[in-house]
Each structure stands twice: as C-alpha cells, then as structure tokens.
Amino acid sequence: MLSELPKKDARNSQKAREAILDAAERAFAELGFGGASIRGIARDAGVNQAMIHYYFQNKDQLYDEVIDRRAGAVNAQRNAALDRLFAEGVPTLEKLMEALLRPTIEMGHDETRGGSAYARLVVSFSNSADERSQNMTSQHYDPIASRSIAAMRKVMPELDMAAAVRAYLYSISVALSVMARTGRAARLSQGRCNDSDTEEIVGATVAFSCAGIRALAMQAVNQFDEKVE
Amino acid sequence: MLSELPKKDARNSQKAREAILDAAERAFAELGFGGASIRGIARDAGVNQAMIHYYFQNKDQLYDEVIDRRAGAVNAQRNAALDRLFAEGVPTLEKLMEALLRPTIEMGHDETRGGSAYARLVVSFSNSADERSQNMTSQHYDPIASRSIAAMRKVMPELDMAAAVRAYLYSISVALSVMARTGRAARLSQGRCNDSDTEEIVGATVAFSCAGIRALAMQAVNQFDEKVE
DNA sequence: GTCTATAGTTCGATAGAC
DNA sequence: GTCTATCGAACTATAGAC
Known part of the structure; x- marks a missing residue:
C-alpha cells in the first residue's frame, strides 16, 4: 500500500537526477566533454560527487542521457508536426520546413528550461567528426533526418536523393x-540584429x-537536362 | 657572417614548432580544448613535452597560435578575392559569395596540409558561446565578416543591416x-551524396x-512596404 | 540513497642539468 | 634548445559506513 506511493527519498532522487542533468548540460556545452568534470557538475547541481556515479554510472552515460532527454522532446514535436501536416495531403515547402525547423529553434530560445545550453551542445557535437559525436548524432538524429528527407522529396519530387x-x-545547419x-x-x-526574436528568426x-x-532543385533538374541532351 | 645564416638548431626548431602546431590542431579538433592534453600533443608531434612550454608558454597560447596560423591564410585569400572582384566594378551576388565561401570550403577539403582538422576546429568554436570561443571568433573572423557584409550590401542595396x-x-554556417x-x-x-567533391559542393x-x-532581401523590402502603407 | 575516504591516473607547469 | 625529473593539483571511479 504505502510502498506504491512515491517515497520521500524517491521524490528527492528525481529532483537530484534532474539537477545533475541540468548542471551536466551546462558543463558539457560550456567546456566540452573532455573539459567538463564530474566534480564540477556535482558542485553545480548541489549533490555529492558519488551520487552522479550512483545514478549514471560514468561520464559517458551521463553525456548520453543529457542528450537523450532533449533530443527525445524535439524529435517528438517534429514527428507530430509531420504527422499532422501530411494527414491533410501534401503540404507546401514552407509549411514543411517550418514544421522541421521551428521546434529546434524554439528549444534553443527556451531560456527558462535551460534549452539554450542544450542548443550550444547539439550544435557542437552535430558539427564534430570524432566518434563520440558521430555516434550521438546518428543515434539521436538520423531517424528524424531520414524521415524529413523523404518528406522533402514528396513535396518537391524534382529533388533527387543527393540534392535532398x-x-x-x-x-538544419542554418537552424542550428x-x-x-x-x-x-x-x-x-x-545591435541592429538580435538573435532573440524567435518569430522573426x-x-x-x-x-x-x-x-x-x-x-x-533547379540545379538537379538542369544537370538532368544536360545529360539528356 | 655565419650568425646571419639559419643555424641548424634554428631550422630544427622551426620544424618542431610546425609539428607541434599540426599535432595540436588535430588534438583540439578531435578532443576539444579541455579534452586535449599537452602530453598527448607532444607524443603525437614527436617532441619532448617541455618543448611545448618552451615554444608556446602554455595551453591557451598554443590554442591561439593554432587558430591564428590558419585563419590568417584563409582571410588573406578572401580579402584578395574581394579586392580583385570590386576592382572591376560591382560583381554579381554569385561571384561575391563564391569569393567568400570557396576559400573556406577548400581549406576544409585540403587533406594534404591537415586543413580538415582545422575545419572541424573552426566549426566547433565558431558555434560555441563560451568566452574563449567567442574571443577566437571575434578576434580572427569579425574583421573579414564586417567587410563581407558591407560588400553584400553594395551588391544588394535592398538588404538592410539586419538582413545582411x-x-x-x-x-557561412552552411559553408562551415x-x-x-x-x-x-x-x-x-x-553513399549517393558524398562530401568530398569540392567543385560540386x-x-x-x-x-x-x-x-x-x-x-x-525580399522579406526586408516587404516589411518596408508594410510600414509605408 | 547519501556520504566520506581514498585508490589510482593524468594533468599543466617548472626547475635545473646538459 | 633539449631533456629528465618532479611538484602540486585535478581528475574518474570505487569501496564501504551509515
């Protein structure tokens, strides 16, 4: 009976977990994976250093969970927007691209929930070629990328695979x-061009x-014409 | 007399300096500033660890010199291309953008001289908001950016400052x-779209x-019309 | 779940011999 | 200019008391 209710410790631990993830997100964004330290993250989160190992085992898994928490949220939004758009037929290119880019941009501008730290983090690893970064990108973002590319080709059949x-x-690189x-x-x-007005951006x-x-798309069509002539 | 000729030690030291910069470039690109280590860089460059402190004092100055070496080369190319273009009047937008983007892209594709390591490095710090990265960006790239923006407005006067x-x-984010x-x-x-064909890219x-x-530019003009009406 | 204590590395930087 | 040796600090991770 009582055991089914969340215990005080369990509630606290959930708070601690989130505090660790928030602090880790800031640290990884600011200092990179190699530059961030478990000690510093623990201090920042207001928890004991050993707690981080208790919840996340090691630095690599902590990094993975930091990314997973945010990537899951953004990609759920993007998938839902795609579902909604294509339920009513084939959308315009403008509608499609807004559906794909808006969740990304808005998360970066969501100061209150710390999204801007994640923004800097995702920009950093998605443009990096080292193995850890590539694993993160392909694991968390390749599925939605493939779906998006297929959607773009439905909207613009002139786009061959390479062009799409x-x-x-x-x-995406512009949005990032x-x-x-x-x-x-x-x-x-x-100061004449700020980077804070979400709608304008x-x-x-x-x-x-x-x-x-x-x-x-025009380039792709022209190349095709050249081959045909 | 003899003292004016490069001494054997001086020649060797120049080789060592370059070897250190090359190794540091790879390390910073792969591991980030915090993740790279002086020890590892020395091993990679085939020099004694103490030599790095002898030539570069500390890790921060080493980082700065790594970036300075490449940024100087790219920006000299971009400046020369701008000089050449505007000597013959106002160029087309296509000519202007190719002059600005080509040197950047080609350096990233220059495998032989290690440019691709620097490419990953510059992408990383130019998209980072921490103080060290921002200092590097503004110090090494803001001057050419300002000149480029002014050039774009000459070619397309419809662009207001914010739009330019x-x-x-x-x-630039696409090129990076x-x-x-x-x-x-x-x-x-x-495999249908590679990222190695420089001309195609x-x-x-x-x-x-x-x-x-x-x-x-169209957006800027439309906004102006809205205000006038 | 939370903490202390600590093992075991690795780090940046310097002193000083050659 | 080049090297060895080393200091002092920071690091990840774990063992074990409570």
Whole structure:
C-alpha cells in the first residue's frame, strides 16, 4: 500500500537526477566533454560527487542521457508536426520546413528550461567528426533526418536523393547556428540584429532555406537536362 | 657572417614548432580544448613535452597560435578575392559569395596540409558561446565578416543591416557545415551524396546561399512596404 | 540513497642539468 | 634548445559506513 506511493527519498532522487542533468548540460556545452568534470557538475547541481556515479554510472552515460532527454522532446514535436501536416495531403515547402525547423529553434530560445545550453551542445557535437559525436548524432538524429528527407522529396519530387540530403543538411545547419545564439549577430550589426526574436528568426530561416532548396532543385533538374541532351 | 645564416638548431626548431602546431590542431579538433592534453600533443608531434612550454608558454597560447596560423591564410585569400572582384566594378551576388565561401570550403577539403582538422576546429568554436570561443571568433573572423557584409550590401542595396548580417551568418554556417565533413551526408544518402567533391559542393552552397539571400532581401523590402502603407 | 575516504591516473607547469 | 625529473593539483571511479 504505502510502498506504491512515491517515497520521500524517491521524490528527492528525481529532483537530484534532474539537477545533475541540468548542471551536466551546462558543463558539457560550456567546456566540452573532455573539459567538463564530474566534480564540477556535482558542485553545480548541489549533490555529492558519488551520487552522479550512483545514478549514471560514468561520464559517458551521463553525456548520453543529457542528450537523450532533449533530443527525445524535439524529435517528438517534429514527428507530430509531420504527422499532422501530411494527414491533410501534401503540404507546401514552407509549411514543411517550418514544421522541421521551428521546434529546434524554439528549444534553443527556451531560456527558462535551460534549452539554450542544450542548443550550444547539439550544435557542437552535430558539427564534430570524432566518434563520440558521430555516434550521438546518428543515434539521436538520423531517424528524424531520414524521415524529413523523404518528406522533402514528396513535396518537391524534382529533388533527387543527393540534392535532398544536401537541402536538409544545409537547412538544419542554418537552424542550428541561430539556435546556438552566440551573440555574434548583435556584435556584427551593432545591435541592429538580435538573435532573440524567435518569430522573426523562424521566418527568416524558413524563407532562406526554402529559397535555397528550390535553387538546389533547379540545379538537379538542369544537370538532368544536360545529360539528356 | 655565419650568425646571419639559419643555424641548424634554428631550422630544427622551426620544424618542431610546425609539428607541434599540426599535432595540436588535430588534438583540439578531435578532443576539444579541455579534452586535449599537452602530453598527448607532444607524443603525437614527436617532441619532448617541455618543448611545448618552451615554444608556446602554455595551453591557451598554443590554442591561439593554432587558430591564428590558419585563419590568417584563409582571410588573406578572401580579402584578395574581394579586392580583385570590386576592382572591376560591382560583381554579381554569385561571384561575391563564391569569393567568400570557396576559400573556406577548400581549406576544409585540403587533406594534404591537415586543413580538415582545422575545419572541424573552426566549426566547433565558431558555434560555441563560451568566452574563449567567442574571443577566437571575434578576434580572427569579425574583421573579414564586417567587410563581407558591407560588400553584400553594395551588391544588394535592398538588404538592410539586419538582413545582411543574417544573410552572411546563414551562408557561412552552411559553408562551415560542409567544411567539417562529418560523413553524415554519405550516411543519410547511402553513399549517393558524398562530401568530398569540392567543385560540386562549392556550386551547391553558392546556389543555396544566393537564393536564400535574395529571399531575405525580399522579406526586408516587404516589411518596408508594410510600414509605408 | 547519501556520504566520506581514498585508490589510482593524468594533468599543466617548472626547475635545473646538459 | 633539449631533456629528465618532479611538484602540486585535478581528475574518474570505487569501496564501504551509515
């Protein structure tokens, strides 16, 4: 009877787990995997150092769980948006790209739940070629990427596989760069271009990506024509 | 007389310096600043650990010199290309963007001189928001960025400052992502889209960027019209 | 679940011989 | 310029008391 209710310790431990993940997210984003330390994370989270090993065994698994927590949330949003869009037929390219890019950008701008630390983290490992980073990317993001690429080809049948993959990767790289919010836009424009207005940025990245994708489709068609002639 | 000729030790030391920079570049790219170790770099470069402190004092200055060596080379190319282009009047957007993006992409594809390690390194710190990375970016890349943004506005006067800064940052993020060559394109396309054909990639990124920039310019003009009406 | 204590590494940096 | 030797600090991880 009583044992089925959450015990005080269990509630606390859940809090501790989340606090560790939050602190680890900040540390990995700021210092990289190699530069972050279990000690520092424990101090930041307000827990004993040994607790991190109790909950997460070691540094590698902690890293994996930090990424899994956020990637799961974003990709669920993106999958749901795709389901909704294609339930009503084939959407426009603009609708499709907004469905794919908005959740990513919004998470990076979600200051309150620490999303911006994850933003910097995902930008970092998704652009890295070392084995750990590639494992994280392929494990957590390749499935939604494949589905997105297939969706783009439904919307724009002119895109061959190579062009569609490029179109997706280029678009995502733009979204990731605005997700990271390094403050460089404000610096280069003397404040005339901030990186905090979410709606403005979603609009700009969607417009930029869609125009770019159409240009890649044109290239693919022209190359095909050249071969036929 | 003899003292004006390079001494044997001086020649050797120059070799050692370069070997250290090469090894450090690989280590920082693969493991991050925090994850790389002076010991490992020394082993990789085939020099004594103490030599690194002799030549570079400490880890921070070593990092700075690694970046400075490559950034200087790329930016010299980009500046020269801009000089050449504008000497003959105002170029097309395509010519301008190719001048800006090609040196970046080609360095990432220059396997022989280790450029691909630097590629991964520059992608990593240019997308990071921590203080060290921001210092590196602003110190080594903000000047050419400002000049590029001004050049883009000359070619496309419809771009206001905010739109031009976005246009530049979005385009560069695409070029950086292909520069890093993580192998993801090949993975997602089952080999139908490689990330090694430099000319094909320059063509695709320039086409993607120019179309995206024109879309941003359209947005800026439309917003202006809305305010006027 | 929470903590202390500590084993066992590895790190950056320097001193000093040659 | 090059090397060995080493200091002092930080690190991951675990054992074991409570």
